[in-house]
Every structure is written in C-alpha cells, then in structure tokens.
Amino acid sequence: MDAPTAREKLRSATSDAHTSLDRHGLMKCLLEAEIPADAYVRLLRGYFAWFGPWEAHMKTRHPDLVAKFGSGRFEKSTWLQNDLSHFGPNKTPADLPVPAWSDDAAAMAGFTYVAEGSTMGGSHLAKRLPFPGALSFYASYGPELMTMWRGFIPKLDEVLTDSADCDRAIGAAKSAFEWFDGMFDWVVSGNE
Template identity: 30%
Template sequence: MTSSFKSSQDKNKGLTLRTLLRDATHHHHLQLNRHLLLAGLTQPNYPLSHYQTLLCTYYQLYALLEGRINLFLKGHLVAFNYSERSKLSWLIKDLDFFQIDILALHTLSQTATDFLKIETIGQLVGVLYVVEGSTLGGQMISQVLAKNYSFRHDAGSCFFIGYGEKTMTFWQQFIAFSDTLSGDKHECQAAVEAAGQTFQLFNQVLDDVVHQNYMTVS
C-alpha cells in the first residue's frame, strides 16, 4: 500500500469509497476540466473543429476503456450491468453525424493502451468512477451545445446528453454499487489508484492531441 493512500485512509477511516474517490481525485478532476480542449467547450467561440477533434479523441479513449470494462465483466460475476451504459455507441452516433470515418482515426499509442489494466473489482470501480462521472458534467455541456450549435441527441450531442433525465438515477446506482466495497481496504486502494490513473490517461491523451495538432484554444 502506498504511504499517501495509507495516511489518507487512516485519516478518513469509516468514510465511503465514494468520498475517498472524490477526495483523492479532486486535483486530477480539476486538471482535466481545465484542459485546453475542455475548458472552452461551454464558450460561444469554441471552434467546431476542436469539438470534432474532442469527439474523435473520446472515441479512442472509450473504445479502450469499454473494451477493458467489458472484458473484465465477461470473466467475472459482478452485480453491475454496463451493457445499457455504453458510451462508445453515443460517440459513434455523433461522429456519424459529422461524417467522420472512425476507421480512419489514428489508434492510441502503445503507451496509452498499456497504461491501464482492470484485473480486480476495485480497479473496475475506479475506472467506472471516471467514466460514469463524466455523464454528470455532460448535462451542462449538452445544454450549452444546444444553445450555441443547436446540437441535439440525434444531431451532434448524443455523448454529452448521455442518459439525459436518467443521469442521476444511473449515477446513484453506480455509487450504491461502488460503496459495497467501502469495507475492503485493498479494493478501496485499487479503486483510488485506478481512478487517478484513468484521469491521468485522459489528460495525457488530450495533451498528445493538442501537441500533435498545434492547437490554440481560447
């Protein structure tokens, strides 16, 4: 167990896994929200080309993440249904709207694909914390996209609309599932580390895209 996690766990003994995840990933979450490709997303002057680049990058990320999630769930008996939560299908719908060929997209680097593994239920929960949590912020973003671009569920904004009115219900169901691990310090450690790694993966891949395209986002 890492010393930083152990000291945090001792200090917050008795707290739910949700609270541990929130506190441990706060910095990573802020860093991602402030990323160049995301920070301007709710601004009226956000370039459409950057939005399309973001969708392409998210497609690559979610293809990797959901592949790992589904592989783990296929081989383990877990009381969590991800089949109705697939975000990759939402991204495919958005990219199809913009007539972007997903087969023509560059694949993620080997470093990125080797970076994250899901081998325990704790790691699964950590990854899902980031993946499912993204649907919360998507609600506000989708409203801005509708206002600035007239994007809708079937026209460019399926991913950010996500679960729509069912968002909080789906989030609460995930939290109830994650908190079943709250009494297992080893799985909690695995969840916290996996969540941090997932945020880092998002930031690193988005950084690579910005550098490769020499983007300037106001």
C-alpha cells in the same frame, strides 16, 4: 461519525486531478461553446479511443461488474459513434495509447467511477455546445442522469469493500484522469 464511502474516498483522493482537468484550456473552450468543429471531432475521437477498449475489456473480462453496475453504462462508444457519424463517414477512434486495463475488479471500478463521473459534467456541456445531432455522448442518460448516478454510488461500496480495494480503485481513477488530461493536450495540439 460514519466511515467514508468508497465514492467519498475516490472523490477526495482524485479531487486535484479532477480540478486540473476542469481547468484545462480545452474545458474552457467547451464551457464557453467556443470549440471549432475539427477540434470537437478530435475530442470525440479521443474519447472513443478510451471508451471503446474500456467497454470491450469490461464486457469480456468483467461481466460480473457490468451486470452489477448495469450494462447500459457500457455503451458510451455507441454514443460516440453516433456523434462522429454526424461529421461524415470513417471517423475512427484516435490512435492513442490507453491505460493497461486490469483484471482487478477494484481497479476497473475506479476506471468506471471516472467514466460515470464524466456523464455528470457532460450534461451541462450538451446544453451549450453548437453541434446538434452530435451530442449523444454529452447528453448521456438524458433525464435519467441523476437516477443513473444515484444507482451507481452504492454499487461502488459493494465492489470496494476494504481500504486495499479503495486504494487500487483510486490508483486507476487517477490514471484515468491523467489519461484524459493528456488526451485534451492532444486535441489542442492538432497533431495526429
């Protein structure tokens, strides 16, 4: 039997956190397309609060990873800006604390795993949500989605070469899931 791949280790180790996020009340509203526009804007602002700094950190501190994974994976904040502009000017990222980005490549690969995984579920939401013109983030790579995902998976094995690398990636991925769960709580709360 072959040893598990980095993706298999990440998926197994984060399955509880992923399931928790999938069961969040906000996710139910998204899946049923019953999210009010103001909550959707808050959600986009919350995503922007994470993706903007993450992309900037990756581009400045980990250009080697950006090149390996493909620079197109680090443009999600542009999608979010496009979506937010649909709701008017001056829609800025939410003022939420983000994880302490690491200079460790394995940890940043773990964050990237969560970021890329979010595009998989997002494609289903893009078909349901009632916000035409504001679905770039969820539509993500469009018809190239599966090609992009399949291209990403082997790159994880190139970056995460041993169990210590995988452990650091898993820790980062879990913290990303926890952050998104907290951000979903913030969206639902309506508090600035």
